[in-house]
Amino acid sequence: MTTMANTIAGWFGAGKQGQHAKLQLILLTVCMLVLPFFLSGTFASGNSWVRTIDFALLYIMLALGLNIVVGYAGLLDLGYIAFYAVGAYLYALLNSPQIAGYLPVWMMNPPLLVMLLLAAAVAGCFGVMLGAPTLKLRGDYLAIVTLGFGEIIRIFMNNLDRPINLTNGPQGINNIERVSLFGHEFGKPLEIFGLQFPMVHQYYYLILAFCALIIFVSIRLQRSRIGRAWVAIREDEIAAAAMGINTRNVKLLAFAMGASFGGVSGSLFASFQGFISPESFILMESVLVLCMVVLGGMGHIPGVILGAIIVSITPEALREVVNPLQDMLLGKRVVDPENLRMLMFGLAMIIIMLLRPEGLWPSRRRKDELHPATKRITKQEDATLDEAEREHE
């Protein structure tokens, strides 16, 4: 048991900090496992909170995917939600009656792992499709082109109900079947050892598992040769190329990897939600995911996770607070919580960039880059100078 914990902790990069970090990891795992039961046991609206947490986990996956593109490789992508949409629509098309008539039977309802691999692959291809023509562009051009790409995907999903009804247009796709695993269909009630698992709980564990997988992949990627190549390109592309990095392929790989995370997350979203429409994939969603990455700390996995949790839970918390508060103070509802949320995130992005560009929980490297340790060094230098002077006397 301990050896296994050791190995796992090592994978997650906690090996060197010793027993303490391993204990933390085990504790965290236990906490995450009992969290939904804690929530549904403590609050009256517990299941809706579990639902919120499910979405938060999906957003963590998304944010980690965008983190590869923005945080590691330094390419500002404003159309990231398009890959989420691709994953979601792929799942919906293969798991609902929408176009079942056009497809051979063996293609319908693929097993979960096949489905998610497919979603990752297709979204990755879309990532390459977006990346290939835009690689040469400067940061701000790239931002605009990716934004345009995201909108193109959304416009197509909105209009592909003619001439063949592929996406059902603005109405979206309904009756999406849930995931099945080991012969059990999620969504049906489940009882293990006398413990009731409602639908949101079942999905919680499913999404949690994939979320852990994506965190794991992210960490491993960061330390790999490719991950270091991404950082090198972010810091100085010409220098990176001079060091023998094939910048074109490595950047394309960043787009593909980021996109595939989005695709997996999108598929899980479609199956969890049971219904999707182009409304879920608007530009604001891309901006929200970007906000998570920026807020938490670009390129730092724990920071990005924190950012994703804050951004995805805030609206729920706001809804619980703002409306009752307005009813109490003003007697009417003046401000829509949704409105307030976007306003807060917009302000947060400005303030973070101005005051703490490394994010709330940055990696040490990033922090040093953005706040050169001049003060510390001068102090040290002062000390040595003082010492030298004293010796001189």
Next chain:
Amino acid sequence: MDHLLQHLINGLVIGSVYALIALGYTMVYGIMQLINFAHGEIVMIGAMVTITCINMLLGANVALPGILLLTIGLAMAIPVSMALGYGIERVAYRPLRNAPRLAPLITAIGLSIVLQQVATLIWGRNYRPFPPILEIKTFEIGGAVITNLQVAIIVLAIVIMAALFFLIERSKLGRAMRATAQNIDVARLMGVNTNTIISLTFVIGSALGAVAGVMVAANYDQAHAYMGFLIGLKAFTAAVLGGIGNLGGAVLGGLVLGIIESLGAGYLSDLTGGVLTSSYKDIFAFAVLILVLLFRPSGLLGERVAERA
């Protein structure tokens, strides 16, 4: 192809609006090599302030001719937009002039969201109709119809552009702006107050944006809090198409994009046998943008090739 002339006229009208907004993008880009992401929001706020102003005057039963009401509305909207443009530069760009390139982009996106949300708080999420104060007359040219409003939009756009070219090419301020765009450090050494020049660039661009916003609202009879995003993006495409940083290019790009869009929306359905309909109209701008950046990143009139990231 019997509606060709009509599509061309419509394209010219919306194209001259794009050109006015594109000038704002291209001026800022020429000086700072940065895209002003919040420019579209300035266009929107210009339109909304004008509409609110006219409605207030109408509500107060002020009996003035429509054109005068519109002028008063514009006279209110332009200073508001100018102040916003100045504020955007001060908040989002000036503190980050030496920061990594990603930083000002993100602050500008944040500001754009804030402006959009403040606009929804003030004016709500719904479409605001443009008050029917103008007496619309139609003229017929060779089977195509053009309204006096459309003529006014084109004429006003030409007048404003001419004034801007005069300002940039002939005045002392314009020379300082050109110097700052060429080399900001040397311009400062020559005694140009580059901070003021950069602020003024934002302010002038915002004034053009406000006028353009009112034109769009009047032309389509409506405005809403989320209109800035799409129109800003199209105008930016126009600026890139013409060659970003190049004033003449922005005008040319605006007109070309307007016409492409209008013709595309008109004939797309016929050309593809009904597969793609005019609901794909908004894709043209993005497609043009991507194609231009792929094959001629310096744009139609631009000389400078895009530098490295």
